[in-house]
Amino acid sequence: MxxxxxxxxxxxxxxxxxxxxxxxxxxxxxxxxxxxxxxxxxxxxxxxxxxxxxxxxxxxxxxxxxxxxxxxxxxxxxxxxxxxxxxxxxxxxxDGVGLRRVLAVQGPTGPLAALSMLGGTLLGLAAAHACDVVHGALRPSNVLIDGHGNARLADFATAPAGTEAQSGPAYAAPELWDGAPAGVSTDLYAATAIFFECLTGRPPFAGRNMAKLHREAPIPAEEVPGPLRTLITQGLAKDPDERPKSAADFLGAVEDAAVSAYGPSWEAQGRGRLTELSAQAAAQPEPKPKPARSSGRNAIxxxxxxxxxxxxxxxxxxxAGLVVVAAAGGAALLSGGGDAQPPDPTPAQNSSPQPSLPHGGVDPAPLIARIDQVTARAAGARFTFSRKGCCGTATGRGSFGLAADGPSSFSMTLSGSGATRKAAQAVLVRDVVYLRAGKRWRHSPANGRGYPALAEQIRQGGSVANLTALLRSATTLRKSGAVYQGEAPLATLAQAPAAGPLYAEIARTTGTDKVSFAVRLDRGDLPVKLWIRAQDATRKRTQVLTTSYSAWGRTPPVKAPR
CATH class of the missing domain: 3.30.200.20 (Phosphorylase Kinase; domain 1)
Known part of the structure; x- marks a missing residue:
């Protein structure tokens, strides 16, 4: 035709x-x-x-x-x-349904589906921002919900400069109305406004003078559930400096709020609800195409x-079959359910004793081999690491390079609790930590105290070797889409060469004997997200570690500074 x-x-x-x-x-x-x-x-x-x-x-x-x-x-x-x-x-x-249509047909999505939508949106923004591209005019018509409930983003950079506020007035940050260029913080503001609409059924501000409302009207955080109000006040802050610094930072706050309020299965439940809502919206009669200026753009x-x-x-x-049109991956960081247990091999297949698989039926060995293969080929990536909970905090961001004959090398900006709360620059190569002091670099052994110990902790928690150690040690391992969820005993992890000291310390401070974890991979099996949680039976001593990975194969080698 x-x-x-x-x-x-x-x-x-x-x-x-x-x-x-x-x-x-x-x-x-x-x-x-x-x-x-x-x-x-x-x-x-x-x-x-x-x-x-x-x-x-x-x-x-x-x-x-x-x-x-x-x-x-x-x-x-x-x-x-x-x-x-x-x-x-x-x-x-x-194959999916635009979020605008879902909201128009179904109304508010509920908190779990809204959190899942926001998580997927932030993952997409983080990936684009890592390539120095901002969306500029994000709104519900740019968010597509695929058949698996994953949020996928549309129309990056298609609003001409200076028109971003007019392209999505209900979601446009105050500075866009003042003529400032679109940036990371304006994308996060728009994502939060969409999140608010998913929770309440309407954007945070609506009226005749949208510019004035975005600049001056109080943030209506009291209209959303209590555990989510801080996310709204942070994301819709009038001053861009008061918003999260990056999509990855905001995603960490979203995960913390969601787990605290709704438990570790929040994402699986939310994605399931989004799947239901999008299917119900799709079952409604297809609206006739309109030459309107509002929605209808469901491509990315x-x-x-x-x-x-x-x-x-x-x-x-x-x-060559490398381009697929099916919905790919999953926005989940934790997910319930999994593949069925594979059948036992018949004598014709293999008559030798077979190793038992973790509960959940996923064999980690081929997965680990694939991750090792693709990460070695990529040689390095950018990362963001966070450790929060009962026994201090640690944050780091930067890049790392993989080494075939030793631990990964890291270049990062890091900060922690107590004497390390001031951000510092560090480079960690083998067993030496280099710290920036003015225009010079000082070096210390990685097993030292203060910043050197903090740098080594971030390397242990954020390394690919730690991710594969979790998979290798898993007693439970399930798969849903691109997400692998499991549990692993701390006693086994404490013996892992890559991160043993970290897990020994987690066992000592929390008093628990296992961790739960989730690993999200991209379509090429490169890691995207690692989430680890340790919690005692009383839930009073909890530690949560998260690492995000991006820009695989596009970071320079990490070398010791001169």
Whole structure:
């Protein structure tokens, strides 16, 4: 079926099937690649963006950055096609329902589904921000809920500079109304406003003078459940300096609030509820496409090759089966349920005794081998680490490099409790910690006190070797989507070469004998998130450790400073 989409021009090589809706900058159609028979979504830009050379230049730059991005909460962007008669974006087609439609049909989602949505949104933002790309005009029509209840983001960088507030006025941070450029903090403000709408059924501010409301109106935190009010006040702070510093930081606060209020299975429950709501919304009659300026954009700008010659690269990937159109990954950090126990091998398969699998039926050995393989090939990544609970705190962020013949090397900004609460710069190479003192570096053994001990603790907790030690030691291991959830005894972990001292200390301070954990992987089995919780029977002594990973293979080697 051929359509006239915008000014009569269509992208060559595709057959259009149906209209998916209109947005502020163009229309989206479902199409099929004539060569690969892969279904895609194509967004045709209307006349205003096409005529805005400043916008086009900015978008091309964003596309080059996003070409490095692969994240389960951001859908792949295949090509940006420019021609004398038009411009269009070719992207992955996701089977799902826009959050705007879910809210319109179902109303408030409830706290667990809202938290799950926010968690997935922050994961997608964190991945994009790591590539130096901000969304700019995030709103419910840019959040797609796929068939597994995962939140996936749409339309990065498609609002021309200076128009972000007008593109999503109900979700636009105060500084956008004052002409400030979009940034990380404005994305976090918008994500919080969407979270508020999921909880209450309406945006936090609504009225005739949206700029004044965002700048001056009190934050309506009292309208949401008590355990979630701090998230609202932090994310909707009028001063951007009072908001979380990054999507990863905000995600850590979300996890802490969710676990404290609803228990460790909050994400599985929330994602299940989102799945129900989106299915119910999808069962309603399809609204007729409107040439309106509001919603209808249910495609995502994610990994964009540069304009020149990029479509051929995408077609080759699709033909090789590397581009998938199914919903990928999971936004969960903890998840219930899992795969069924595999059948015992018959004598024809294997007559030798078989090792028993952890409860839950997942064999960790091939998974560990795959993680070791892909992380070794990537050689390093960026990370964010947090340890909170009864016995002090520790935070670190930076990058690390893997070594085949020893422990990973870390370069980080770190801080902790007591004498280490002032942030410091440190580099940890083998058994030496280098601390920045003015313009010079001082070095100390990694087993020292203060900052050296803190740096070593962060290395032990945030290393890939610790992640695989948890999988190897698991007595319970289940899989749901891209998330592996389990339990492991502290006595076994205390013997692990990578993180034994850390777990021995956790056992001593909490008095418990096991930890629960969850590992989230991307589509290539690279780690995205590690969550660890130790808690005694009284729940008075608890420690929670979280590590986020990003930019695998795109960080320089970590070397000892001179």
């Amino acid at each position: 051929a359509f006239t989409v915008v000014d009569g021009w269509t992208v060559p090589g595709f057959t259009h099937e149906r209209d998916l809706g209109g947005g502020g900058s163009g229309r989206v159609v479902l199409a099929v690649d004539d060569q690969t028979r892969t279904k895609v979504a194509i967004k045709y830009l209307d006349g205003a963006p096409r005529a805005d050379e400043a916008f086009l230049a900015r978008f091309r730059a964003a596309a080059r950055s996003l070409s490095q991005l692969e994240d389960p909460n951001v859908v792949d962007f295949y090509d940006f096609v420019e021609a004398p008669d038009g411009a269009a974006i070719v992207m992955e087609r996701i 700008i994610a990994a964009a090759p540069s304009a020149g010659g990029s479509r051929g690269r995408w077609i080759a990937l699709a033909a």
